[in-house]
Amino acid sequence: MEEPKPTLAQLKEQPHYSYSALNTYINTCQLLYYYRYIEKAEAERTPVALPFGTAFHSVLSEQAQAAKTGNLLTAEQMTEAFTTYFEANCKDAGNIVFKRDESIEDQLATAKRMFEVVNKEWIDYWNIQSVAEPFRIEMPGLSKPIIGELDMVVSEHTPFDDGADSGFDTIVDFKTAARMRSDDRPAKDLQATVFCYAFEKVHGRRPSFRFDVVTKAKSPGVRHLYTGRDxxxxxxxxxxxxxxxxxxxxxxxxxxxxxxxxxxxxxxGHCSNWHCSSTQSDMKIAA
Ligand code: SF4
Incomplete structure (x- = not known):
């Protein structure tokens, strides 16, 4: 019998890099990477967008699982599941900060409007190959493996199918955004490159990549943004x-x-004292 594949939680138990850690170091802020992934400092505050995004993502994963069997959750069911995830995430994070004039009730109302649109515009059913597929890959010259989880993989024809090598696989990543992403962003996106690279290492086929972006607006919208890698x-x-x-x-x-x-x-707060309290040589370095 085939051994069960390790879950993402099990993969996280061993030294690794994740896409988000690498993206933080390369594209966001190296010092933020240090506090989050090496010092593992306690967060001084958590913007509400974080538990919101995580909860929304969990519900879309449930939706994908249901759609794979030809069913769809209703917008009400999604909103109900979201409320449970969101409240638990907020409790875990503690010290949640809201933007001015925002409240928990506003967040729940926004999520409800977003799920109504998601439900209306959902396009994948029997073509879903996998949902929440974990991966672990080695890269030549990298000190640790890269791990991650593909939100959903579907079979479909895209402009990025490249003939012989193509299995018509598309990696789908669910995103929430304050406003719609520009059309050229997927072409440069590090996540799309890392996930396509990982998929090809694991499956031996070249995939396309699709961001499913849902906007957190008064009138939310859904867009499917495609890209490919070579x-x-x-x-x-x-x-x-x-x-x-x-x-x-x-x-x-x-x-x-x-x-x-x-x-x-x-x-x-840590950052504001960075130049006073430590020198580079005092900083712990990754194992
Ligand atoms: S506040 Fe400091 S640690 Fe945080 S992102 Fe800005 S520079 Fe980086």
């Missing part, structure tokens, strides 16, 4: 991640004070 993207990715890994191993953790993340940073 060998040149993969070569660049390997060089990028190995360079980042070297920086992490060497203890290079610089603040990025023009980062979009500064306004909601959970470690802003």
């Amino acid at each position: 060998d040149d993207h993969y070569r660049r990715l390997e060089k990028l991640l190995v360079t980042a890994d070297k920086g992490i191993q060497a203890g290079v953790f610089m603040p990025n004070e023009s980062s979009f993340a500064c306004s909601d940073c959970p470690f802003a």
Whole structure:
């Protein structure tokens, strides 16, 4: 009998890099990476968007599981499940901060409107190959494996099918966003590159990638944004991640004070004393 595949939680027990950790180091802020993934400092505050996004994601995963068997949750069922996840996530995170004029009730009303649109515009049923598929891959030159979870994999024809190697596999990633992403963002997105690379390593087939973006607006919308990756993207990715890994191993953790993340940073207090309380050589380095 085939051994059961390890779950994401089991994969997390061993040393690893995740896409979000690597993205934090490369694209957001190296010092934020240090506080979150190496020092594992307690968050001073948690913007409400975080438990909201995690809860929304959990519900879409349930929706995908149901759709795989030809069913769909109703918008009411999704909102009910969201409320449970959201309240639990807020309780776990503690010290949740809201933007001005926002409240828990507003968040629940926004989620309800979003699920009504998601329910109306859902497009995948029997073509769903997998939901919440964990992966673990090695990359040449990287000190730790990369782990992650593909939200959903579907079979479909896309403009990025490349003939012989193509199995018409599309990795789908669920996203919530304050406003709709620009059309060119998926082409440069690190997550799409990492996940396509991982899928190809695991399955030996070249996938396309689709972001399913739901906007958190008064009138929410859903868009499917497609992209694809080739060998040149993969070569660049390997060089990028190995360079980042070297920086992490060497203890290079610089603040990025023009980062979009500064306004909601959970470690802003730590950061404000960074230059007073420690030198680079005092900082713990990843095992
Ligand atoms: S406040 Fe800005 S610079 Fe400081 S750790 Fe956070 S994101 Fe980085």
